[in-house]
Amino acid sequence: MSRSTQVAIIGAGPGGYTAAFLAAGQGLEVTLIDPSANPGGTCLYRGCIPSKALLHAVGVLEESSRASVMGLHFAPPRIDLDRLRAWKDEVVENLTSGLGGQAKLRGVTFIQGSASFIDGKTLLIKPGSGESDEKITFEHCIIASGSLPSGIPGLNNDLPGVIGSTEALALADIPDSLLVVGGGNIGLELGSVYAGLGSKVTVVEYTAGLLPLADRDLVRPLAKLLQERFANILLNTRVSNLKSVDGGVEVEFTGKDGQMTQESFSRVLVATGRKPNIADLGLENTSVETGPGGVVVDERLRSSEERIWAVGDLTPGPMLAHKASNDAHLVVDAILGRTAPTRRAIIPSVTYTNPEVAWVGLTESEARKEGIKVKAARFPWAASGRGHTVMQTQGVTKLIFDPESEMLLGVGITGHGAGELIAEGVMALEQGFSAKDMAAIIRPHPTMSETMMEAAEVFLGKSVHFHAPRRR
Numbered sequence: 001m002s003r004s005t006q007v008a009i010i011g012a013g014p015g016g017y018t019a020a021f022l023a024a025g026q027g028l029e030v031t032l033i034d035p036s037a038n039p040g041g042t043c044l045y046r047g048c049i050p051s052k053a054l055l056h057a058v059g060v061l062e063e064s065s066r067a068s069v070m071g072l073h074f075a076p077p078r079i080d081l082d083r084l085r086a087w088k089d090e091v092v093e094n095l096t097s098g099l100g101g102q103a104k105l106r107g108v109t110f111i112q113g114s115a116s117f118i119d120g121k122t123l124l125i126k127p128g129s130g131e132s133d134e135k136i137t138f139e140h141c142i143i144a145s146g147s148l149p150s151g152i153p154g155l156n157n158d159l160p161g162v163i164g165s166t167e168a169l170a171l172a173d174i175p176d177s178l179l180v181v182g183g184g185n186i187g188l189e190l191g192s193v194y195a196g197l198g199s200k201v202t203v204v205e206y207t208a209g210l211l212p213l214a215d216r217d218l219v220r221p222l223a224k225l226l227q228e229r230f231a232n233i234l235l236n237t238r239v240s241n242l243k244s245v246d247g248g249v250e251v252e253f254t255g256k257d258g259q260m261t262q263e264s265f266s267r268v269l270v271a272t273g274r275k276p277n278i279a280d281l282g283l284e285n286t287s288v289e290t291g292p293g294g295v296v297v298d299e300r301l302r303s304s305e306e307r308i309w310a311v312g313d314l315t316p317g318p319m320l321a322h323k324a325s326n327d328a329h330l331v332v333d334a335i336l337g338r339t340a341p342t343r344r345a346i347i348p349s350v351t352y353t354n355p356e357v358a359w360v361g362l363t364e365s366e367a368r369k370e371g372i373k374v375k376a377a378r379f380p381w382a383a384s385g386r387g388h389t390v391m392q393t394q395g396v397t398k399l400i401f402d403p404e405s406e407m408l409l410g411v412g413i414t415g416h417g418a419g420e421l422i423a424e425g426v427m428a429l430e431q432g433f434s435a436k437d438m439a440a441i442i443r444p445h446p447t448m449s450e451t452m453m454e455a456a457e458v459f460l461g462k463s464v465h466f467h468a469p470r471r472r
């Protein structure tokens with residue numbers, strides 16, 4: 001069977017389904033292809049959404065365990081794992097079936113199956129349902145096939161007991177002990193889930209600190225709490241061998257000094273980063289150029305084949321859902337021949353641990369590395385009225401300014417709700433705010449949003465709630 005479409009989209013994650021809905025909304029005929037039953041991709045089925053649901057659940061456990069400070073005493077929690085798993089699956093099902101309904105309403109043809117290129121204008125679709133293969137010719141194709149776990153290089157990651165984030169999110173059981181390899185976003189988020197549910201969690205991180213991309217002062221409050229929640233955190237250490245043993249996995253660690261140690265765990269979760277998912281796309285049948293970062297694209301996200309575009313994790317930039325959806329806007333505008341701004345550099349990052357760590361724009365460590373002169377102003381949440389009323393005093397809001405022009409260059413926040421609050425930082429950076437602008441905006445009292453204003457006031461030497469030396 002063979003048919004044609006104006007826009008074929010490979011992969012229905014936040015990059016692919018956003019592109020599909022936008023293009024269909026502009027009157028283009030769109031075919032969206034994905035192996036899952038509905039649009040959603042990694043983010044909804046096996047990533048952002050199920051992990052945030054489970055983090056919320058363990059957040060409730062943490063909140064109730066801290067409530068005794070307020071004189072509120074709860075019985076020790078009883079965890080019904082089957083119900084928790086079912087609830088998480090319901091959240092995923094609600095959202096993905098909702099997207100399936102949206103696709104229909106918008107006239108997008110959704111095909112459950114996998115696609116690969118036969119040539120620069122034709123896709124071969126292998127339907128998931130066992131129906132016969134079909135060919136689709138396209139005017140434009142958007143590659144939005146996302147990424148896959150990269151695993152620990154040089155080791156067999158397919159051993160029994162060694163799992164990735166997909167298996168961890170399936171929540172088959174709660175292992176007695178869990179080694180998390182990688183102290184990045186997935187490692188700390190899923191490590192927090194399992195520690196909250198009762199596993200003894202150890203994290204091993206190759207670099208000198210958790211969340212290596214974030215500024216150290218933002219990570220410190222989180223690291224301190226994780227030290228209490230986790231059984232162990234091994235820094236400057238790599239996993240040099242994995243061996244399946246009775247009841248689990250024996251792991252060999254090698255420290256910076258070359259010293260080796262061994263320990264057994266019920267399970268090992270590998271969270272050492274992801275790689276572009278492009279190996280099975282038949283790109284060799286096209287003139288699309290690829291590289292270590294995925295598909296080589298220009299500033300409009302066009303590949304080296306004129307009618308083939310790429311969005312999301314397989315293009316340069318952070319592997320984040322909101323970056324992928326922004327890419328989709330740019331590509332659809334480009335296909336429609338609209339002049340549009342090139343890619344945005346202001347992409348916020350959030351780690352959804354308790355406390356959350358969020359940042360946007362320039363970090364202090366990047367500034368140091370690149371020799372950019374900056375001045376940071378911090379407002380500790382211990383000085384926030386709202387922070388005390390909600391028992392969230394260990395956070396910090398940090399604004400990074402150009403010391404000469406006093407323009408805002410970056411924002412970092414650690415604390416409960418940092419992921420929501422950082423949106424104010426994104427807006428301020430997009431609008432080109434100065435320290436005076438940041439301080440002049442009236443925020444409601446008492447809220448954590450006031451910490452943005454207070455940090456700007458610290459920079460200007462006129463903080464009301466936190467005494468910082470006057471700036472000269």
Ligand code: NAD
Pocket residue numbers: 152153181182183184185186187189204205206207210211212237238239271272273274318319320349350351352
């Ligand atoms: P990551 O890049 O965030 O973290 C991987 C960590 O593993 C790094 O700290 C790295 O130094 C460490 N590492 C690498 N090899 C190692 C080894 N052999 N031994 C020990 N440590 C090792 O990657 P991730 O956590 O796997 O996440 C994958 C992608 O998905 C990332 O781009 C991430 O940003 C994204 N993601 C984002 C969120 C979020 O936005 N909250 C959540 C989950 C995943």
